[in-house]
Amino acid sequence: MNVVKVAGKNNKHKVLVYALSTCAWCKMAKKFLKDNDIEYEYVDVDLCSQEDHEKIRNDIEKRGGHASFPTLIIDDKKLITGFRKDLIKEALEL
Amino acid sequence: MISLEKVRQRAESDAKTYGYYLNPDPEFLNDLLEGLRKNEERYGYPSCPCRVATGNLELDRDIICPCDYRDPDVAEFGTCYCALYVRKDVVEGKTSLMPIPERRPLEKQARAYAVTAEKIAEKAAATTAKTEQPRSEVRKKLWYCRQCGYVVYREDPPYVCPICKAKREMFAEIAVRIDLAG
Numbered sequence: 001m002n003v004v005k006v007a008g009k010n011n012k013h014k015v016l017v018y019a020l021s022t023c024a025w026c027k028m029a030k031k032f033l034k035d036n037d038i039e040y041e042y043v044d045v046d047l048c049s050q051e052d053h054e055k056i057r058n059d060i061e062k063r064g065g066h067a068s069f070p071t072l073i074i075d076d077k078k079l080i081t082g083f084r085k086d087l088i089k090e091a092l093e094l
Numbered sequence: 095m096i097s098l099e100k101v102r103q104r105a106e107s108d109a110k111t112y113g114y115y116l117n118p119d120p121e122f123l124n125d126l127l128e129g130l131r132k133n134e135e136r137y138g139y140p141s142c143p144c145r146v147a148t149g150n151l152e153l154d155r156d157i158i159c160p161c162d163y164r165d166p167d168v169a170e171f172g173t174c175y176c177a178l179y180v181r182k183d184v185v186e187g188k189t190s191l192m193p194i195p196e197r198r199p200l201e202k203q204a205r206a207y208a209v210t211a212e213k214i215a216e217k218a219a220a221t222t223a224k225t226e227q228p229r230s231e232v233r234k235k236l237w238y239c240r241q242c243g244y245v246v247y248r249e250d251p252p253y254v255c256p257i258c259k260a261k262r263e264m265f266a267e268i269a270v271r272i273d274l275a276g
Contacts (some may be wrong), residue, residue, distance in 0.1 A: 024125035
Protein backbone atom coordinates (compact mmCIF):
# COMPACT_ATOMS: atom_id res chain seq x y z
CA MET A 1 0.00 0.00 0.00
CA ASN A 2 1.41 3.36 -0.99
CA VAL A 3 1.15 5.52 2.13
CA VAL A 4 2.47 9.02 1.50
CA LYS A 5 3.84 10.95 4.43
CA VAL A 6 3.54 14.73 4.44
CA ALA A 7 5.80 16.55 6.86
CA GLY A 8 4.52 19.27 9.15
CA LYS A 9 5.58 21.01 12.34
CA ASN A 10 2.42 20.03 14.18
CA ASN A 11 2.70 16.30 14.93
CA LYS A 12 0.65 16.29 18.11
CA HIS A 13 -1.84 13.91 16.54
CA LYS A 14 -1.48 10.96 14.21
CA VAL A 15 -3.50 11.79 11.11
CA LEU A 16 -4.30 9.35 8.32
CA VAL A 17 -6.37 10.39 5.30
CA TYR A 18 -8.03 7.87 3.02
CA ALA A 19 -8.54 9.83 -0.19
CA LEU A 20 -9.21 9.56 -3.91
CA SER A 21 -6.74 11.08 -6.35
CA THR A 22 -9.59 12.53 -8.42
CA CYS A 23 -11.66 13.94 -5.56
CA ALA A 24 -11.75 17.70 -5.05
CA TRP A 25 -12.97 17.43 -1.43
CA CYS A 26 -10.02 15.16 -0.67
CA LYS A 27 -7.67 17.65 -2.22
CA MET A 28 -9.12 20.40 -0.03
CA ALA A 29 -8.70 18.25 3.06
CA LYS A 30 -5.05 17.60 2.19
CA LYS A 31 -4.51 21.30 1.51
CA PHE A 32 -6.15 22.26 4.79
CA LEU A 33 -3.80 19.99 6.74
CA LYS A 34 -0.79 21.25 4.82
CA ASP A 35 -1.79 24.91 5.29
CA ASN A 36 -2.08 24.28 9.02
CA ASP A 37 1.33 22.63 9.06
CA ILE A 38 -0.09 19.33 10.30
CA GLU A 39 1.98 16.21 9.79
CA TYR A 40 -0.16 13.55 8.13
CA GLU A 41 -0.24 10.47 5.97
CA TYR A 42 -2.54 9.73 3.08
CA VAL A 43 -3.47 6.90 0.75
CA ASP A 44 -5.11 7.50 -2.62
CA VAL A 45 -7.50 4.57 -2.56
CA ASP A 46 -8.39 4.65 -6.27
CA LEU A 47 -4.74 4.03 -7.11
CA CYS A 48 -4.45 1.05 -4.74
CA SER A 49 -4.66 -2.60 -5.71
CA GLN A 50 -8.03 -4.31 -5.21
CA GLU A 51 -6.62 -6.16 -2.22
CA ASP A 52 -5.54 -2.93 -0.53
CA HIS A 53 -8.82 -1.26 -1.41
CA GLU A 54 -10.62 -4.10 0.35
CA LYS A 55 -8.38 -3.76 3.40
CA ILE A 56 -9.03 -0.01 3.59
CA ARG A 57 -12.76 -0.48 3.29
CA ASN A 58 -12.72 -3.04 6.08
CA ASP A 59 -10.63 -0.72 8.20
CA ILE A 60 -13.10 2.16 7.73
CA GLU A 61 -16.10 -0.07 8.42
CA LYS A 62 -14.48 -1.62 11.47
CA ARG A 63 -14.20 1.90 12.90
CA GLY A 64 -17.88 2.54 12.30
CA GLY A 65 -17.52 4.59 9.13
CA HIS A 66 -18.55 3.87 5.57
CA ALA A 67 -16.38 3.99 2.48
CA SER A 68 -16.80 7.66 1.63
CA PHE A 69 -13.88 9.95 0.84
CA PRO A 70 -12.06 11.67 2.34
CA THR A 71 -12.12 9.67 5.57
CA LEU A 72 -9.77 10.93 8.27
CA ILE A 73 -8.58 8.76 11.11
CA ILE A 74 -7.09 10.69 13.98
CA ASP A 75 -4.93 9.03 16.62
CA ASP A 76 -6.09 5.60 15.41
CA LYS A 77 -9.49 6.09 16.99
CA LYS A 78 -11.47 9.11 15.85
CA LEU A 79 -13.02 8.83 12.40
CA ILE A 80 -14.28 11.79 10.39
CA THR A 81 -16.24 11.24 7.18
CA GLY A 82 -15.92 13.98 4.58
CA PHE A 83 -14.02 17.26 4.65
CA ARG A 84 -15.72 18.55 7.80
CA LYS A 85 -13.45 21.43 8.65
CA ASP A 86 -15.25 22.04 11.95
CA LEU A 87 -14.79 18.46 13.16
CA ILE A 88 -11.19 18.30 11.94
CA LYS A 89 -10.32 21.53 13.74
CA GLU A 90 -11.89 20.25 16.93
CA ALA A 91 -10.10 16.89 16.76
CA LEU A 92 -6.73 18.52 16.04
CA GLU A 93 -7.26 21.29 18.58
CA LEU A 94 -6.80 24.06 16.01
CA MET B 95 -8.21 11.30 -25.18
CA ILE B 96 -10.82 13.78 -24.03
CA SER B 97 -9.74 17.34 -23.30
CA LEU B 98 -10.49 19.23 -20.11
CA GLU B 99 -12.22 21.89 -22.22
CA LYS B 100 -14.58 19.27 -23.65
CA VAL B 101 -15.45 18.05 -20.14
CA ARG B 102 -16.09 21.63 -19.08
CA GLN B 103 -18.32 22.35 -22.07
CA ARG B 104 -20.32 19.20 -21.47
CA ALA B 105 -20.89 20.11 -17.82
CA GLU B 106 -21.79 23.70 -18.69
CA SER B 107 -24.28 22.61 -21.30
CA ASP B 108 -25.85 20.07 -18.94
CA ALA B 109 -26.13 22.60 -16.13
CA LYS B 110 -27.87 25.01 -18.49
CA THR B 111 -30.30 22.38 -19.73
CA TYR B 112 -31.35 21.37 -16.24
CA GLY B 113 -31.30 24.79 -14.63
CA TYR B 114 -28.25 24.15 -12.43
CA TYR B 115 -24.98 26.03 -11.97
CA LEU B 116 -21.42 24.78 -11.85
CA ASN B 117 -19.32 25.11 -8.70
CA PRO B 118 -18.56 28.83 -8.31
CA ASP B 119 -15.00 28.29 -7.01
CA PRO B 120 -12.76 28.18 -10.12
CA GLU B 121 -10.10 25.98 -8.51
CA PHE B 122 -12.64 23.58 -6.98
CA LEU B 123 -14.41 23.37 -10.34
CA ASN B 124 -11.19 22.74 -12.19
CA ASP B 125 -10.26 19.90 -9.83
CA LEU B 126 -13.65 18.27 -10.33
CA LEU B 127 -13.48 18.55 -14.12
CA GLU B 128 -9.94 17.17 -14.09
CA GLY B 129 -11.15 14.25 -11.94
CA LEU B 130 -13.91 13.54 -14.45
CA ARG B 131 -11.46 13.72 -17.32
CA LYS B 132 -9.13 11.31 -15.58
CA ASN B 133 -11.94 8.86 -14.85
CA GLU B 134 -13.11 8.98 -18.45
CA GLU B 135 -9.58 8.21 -19.53
CA ARG B 136 -9.30 5.34 -17.02
CA TYR B 137 -12.71 3.73 -17.38
CA GLY B 138 -14.06 5.00 -20.69
CA TYR B 139 -16.84 6.96 -18.95
CA PRO B 140 -16.81 9.96 -16.61
CA SER B 141 -17.68 8.38 -13.27
CA CYS B 142 -17.97 10.62 -10.21
CA PRO B 143 -14.57 11.97 -9.17
CA CYS B 144 -15.52 11.64 -5.50
CA ARG B 145 -16.60 7.99 -5.58
CA VAL B 146 -14.77 4.75 -6.19
CA ALA B 147 -15.64 3.15 -9.51
CA THR B 148 -15.11 -0.50 -10.39
CA GLY B 149 -14.46 -0.05 -14.09
CA ASN B 150 -17.48 -2.28 -14.76
CA LEU B 151 -20.02 -0.12 -16.57
CA GLU B 152 -23.07 -2.01 -15.30
CA LEU B 153 -22.00 -1.51 -11.68
CA ASP B 154 -20.89 2.09 -12.12
CA ARG B 155 -23.81 3.28 -14.23
CA ASP B 156 -25.52 5.09 -11.36
CA ILE B 157 -22.37 7.10 -10.54
CA ILE B 158 -21.57 8.24 -14.08
CA CYS B 159 -21.77 12.03 -14.11
CA PRO B 160 -24.40 13.42 -13.98
CA CYS B 161 -25.12 10.67 -11.46
CA ASP B 162 -28.53 9.28 -10.56
CA TYR B 163 -28.36 11.15 -7.25
CA ARG B 164 -27.70 14.65 -8.57
CA ASP B 165 -31.28 15.79 -8.98
CA PRO B 166 -32.53 14.80 -5.52
CA ASP B 167 -29.27 15.99 -3.90
CA VAL B 168 -29.32 19.44 -5.52
CA ALA B 169 -32.99 19.76 -4.61
CA GLU B 170 -32.40 18.79 -0.97
CA PHE B 171 -28.92 20.16 -0.20
CA GLY B 172 -28.23 22.69 -2.94
CA THR B 173 -25.36 20.64 -4.30
CA CYS B 174 -24.62 17.21 -5.73
CA TYR B 175 -22.32 14.82 -3.86
CA CYS B 176 -19.06 16.03 -5.45
CA ALA B 177 -20.31 19.64 -5.68
CA LEU B 178 -19.92 20.00 -9.45
CA TYR B 179 -23.57 20.98 -9.84
CA VAL B 180 -25.08 23.48 -7.45
CA ARG B 181 -28.25 25.50 -7.01
CA LYS B 182 -28.60 29.22 -7.74
CA ASP B 183 -28.59 30.22 -4.06
CA VAL B 184 -25.20 28.53 -3.63
CA VAL B 185 -23.72 30.49 -6.54
CA GLU B 186 -25.18 33.66 -5.04
CA GLY B 187 -23.50 32.85 -1.72
CA LYS B 188 -26.80 32.63 0.18
CA THR B 189 -26.21 28.97 0.99
CA SER B 190 -22.75 27.76 1.89
CA LEU B 191 -21.25 24.67 0.34
CA MET B 192 -20.87 21.74 2.73
CA PRO B 193 -20.11 18.05 2.21
CA ILE B 194 -23.39 16.17 1.93
CA PRO B 195 -24.26 12.59 2.92
CA GLU B 196 -23.94 9.80 0.37
CA ARG B 197 -27.31 8.96 -1.18
CA ARG B 198 -26.06 5.99 -3.20
CA PRO B 199 -27.73 2.97 -1.58
CA LEU B 200 -25.41 0.77 0.46
CA GLU B 201 -26.45 -2.30 -1.49
CA LYS B 202 -25.17 -0.76 -4.71
CA GLN B 203 -21.85 0.04 -3.09
CA ALA B 204 -21.69 -3.40 -1.52
CA ARG B 205 -22.44 -5.06 -4.84
CA ALA B 206 -19.53 -3.28 -6.48
CA TYR B 207 -17.31 -4.36 -3.60
CA ALA B 208 -18.59 -7.93 -3.82
CA VAL B 209 -17.47 -8.14 -7.44
CA THR B 210 -14.07 -6.81 -6.44
CA ALA B 211 -13.90 -9.42 -3.69
CA GLU B 212 -14.94 -12.12 -6.18
CA LYS B 213 -12.15 -11.10 -8.49
CA ILE B 214 -9.65 -11.38 -5.66
CA ALA B 215 -11.04 -14.79 -4.69
CA GLU B 216 -10.95 -15.93 -8.31
CA LYS B 217 -7.38 -14.85 -8.65
CA ALA B 218 -6.50 -16.87 -5.58
CA ALA B 219 -8.55 -19.85 -6.72
CA ALA B 220 -7.20 -19.77 -10.26
CA THR B 221 -3.91 -21.18 -9.08
CA THR B 222 -5.52 -24.17 -7.39
CA ALA B 223 -8.74 -25.17 -9.09
CA LYS B 224 -11.49 -23.85 -11.28
CA THR B 225 -14.41 -22.56 -9.27
CA GLU B 226 -17.88 -21.67 -10.37
CA GLN B 227 -19.15 -18.76 -8.38
CA PRO B 228 -22.41 -16.92 -8.77
CA ARG B 229 -21.68 -13.56 -10.39
CA SER B 230 -23.36 -10.45 -9.14
CA GLU B 231 -25.72 -9.39 -11.85
CA VAL B 232 -27.52 -6.19 -12.61
CA ARG B 233 -31.10 -6.81 -13.68
CA LYS B 234 -32.42 -4.12 -15.96
CA LYS B 235 -36.06 -3.44 -16.68
CA LEU B 236 -38.13 -1.12 -18.83
CA TRP B 237 -39.74 1.71 -16.88
CA TYR B 238 -42.06 4.42 -18.13
CA CYS B 239 -43.12 7.73 -16.68
CA ARG B 240 -46.88 7.63 -16.23
CA GLN B 241 -46.94 11.42 -16.50
CA CYS B 242 -45.12 12.02 -19.80
CA GLY B 243 -44.35 8.60 -21.26
CA TYR B 244 -40.55 8.77 -21.04
CA VAL B 245 -39.13 5.24 -21.22
CA VAL B 246 -35.89 4.10 -19.64
CA TYR B 247 -34.11 0.73 -19.57
CA ARG B 248 -32.34 0.71 -16.23
CA GLU B 249 -32.19 -1.21 -13.01
CA ASP B 250 -34.25 1.43 -11.20
CA PRO B 251 -36.41 4.29 -12.42
CA PRO B 252 -34.82 7.76 -12.03
CA TYR B 253 -35.43 9.76 -8.85
CA VAL B 254 -36.87 12.52 -11.02
CA CYS B 255 -38.11 12.18 -14.61
CA PRO B 256 -35.56 14.03 -16.78
CA ILE B 257 -38.31 15.11 -19.17
CA CYS B 258 -41.25 16.25 -17.04
CA LYS B 259 -39.68 16.24 -13.53
CA ALA B 260 -42.24 13.81 -12.14
CA LYS B 261 -41.13 11.96 -9.03
CA ARG B 262 -39.92 8.36 -9.02
CA GLU B 263 -43.31 7.22 -7.74
CA MET B 264 -44.79 8.16 -11.13
CA PHE B 265 -42.73 5.45 -12.85
CA ALA B 266 -44.16 2.02 -13.55
CA GLU B 267 -42.55 -1.08 -14.94
CA ILE B 268 -43.42 -2.15 -18.45
CA ALA B 269 -44.08 -5.86 -18.40
CA VAL B 270 -42.60 -7.52 -21.46
CA ARG B 271 -43.87 -10.92 -22.52
CA ILE B 272 -42.51 -12.82 -25.43
CA ASP B 273 -44.98 -15.33 -26.79
CA LEU B 274 -43.38 -17.98 -28.92
CA ALA B 275 -46.60 -19.96 -29.47
CA GLY B 276 -47.57 -17.68 -32.35
